[in-house]
Amino acid sequence: MKIALASDHAGFRYKETIKKFLQQLGHQVVDFGTHSEDPVDYPDFVRPAALAVARGECERGIVLGGSGNGEAMVANKVRGIRCALCWNEESARLARQHNDANMLSLGQRLLPEVTALAIVRIFLETPFEGGRHIPRLQKMEPQE
Incomplete structure (x- = not known):
């Protein structure tokens, strides 16, 4: 799967970890x-990632920040994006099962790394x- 990834400074460390994790999964x-x-400023990075998903250039997207709130808001301003802010495995599962979320937002300051990786796996x-x-x-x- 081709996945768009973006973060601000507050989500950078997890973004790098998730990038390696995704590559290891193929x-x-x-x-x-x-x-x-x-x-x-997170919109400078999140909006291009969301546009890539909306245009079909990437199948899914993952965005990160301190809380993930602003990143989800920016992504959801793009037509065709359903970005879910997830905080545990069940929220990620339901975001996919019920909402067909095509983007995931995570807050690095609010989640242990192991939880963030578990959420990513379930989202995919x-x-x-x-x-x-x-x-x-x-x-x-x-x-309209």
């Missing part, structure tokens, strides 16, 4: 930055259930 990673712990392995959830997803689409 996934192709497109790293949109940031590339250090120097302070940056869990299929969307479809069925009764499809009409709900259609109702999420922006109304």
